Amino acid sequence: MQKPSINHSFQYPGSIGEMPSGPCADAGVLVEANAGWRVFRPVLDAAKCVKCLKCWLICPDGAIDRSGKDYAIDYAFCKGCGICAYECPTKSIRMEKEGDDVE
Numbered sequence: 001m002q003k004p005s006i007n008h009s010f011q012y013p014g015s016i017g018e019m020p021s022g023p024c025a026d027a028g029v030l031v032e033a034n035a036g037w038r039v040f041r042p043v044l045d046a047a048k049c050v051k052c053l054k055c056w057l058i059c060p061d062g063a064i065d066r067s068g069k070d071y072a073i074d075y076a077f078c079k080g081c082g083i084c085a086y087e088c089p090t091k092s093i094r095m096e097k098e099g100d101d102v103e
Contacts, residue, residue, distance in 0.1 A: 038080035039097070040096060040098060041078060041080050042073055042082065042084050042093045042094070042095055043073075044071060044073055044092060047092075048091070049090065055087065055088055063077040063078035080098070
């Protein structure tokens with residue numbers, strides 16, 4: 001799955017008259033990476049992970065990266081929904097409060 005690109009030149013409408021009548025950006029374009037509202041974030045324990053692909057398949061934002069030797073979570077796109085942690089059969093993903101140190 002190809003990740004969306006971030007469009008830093010996007011300008012929010014200043015008034016109701018400037019609101020677009022259709023979509024304000026093409027599909028696959030984000031205005032901001034993780035808009036800052038995530039309260040909890042998933043933390044992956046690679047030692048427990050059996051690489052079953054369940055987290056990768058179930059993630060609604062495509063934030064699980066499986067391109068390397070170990071899986072990784074792309075926090076720029078993760079919204080902190082916790083579905084990956086809930087569905088992980090080995091409980092190798094845990095949810096931590098945003099702002100806590102990550103190993």
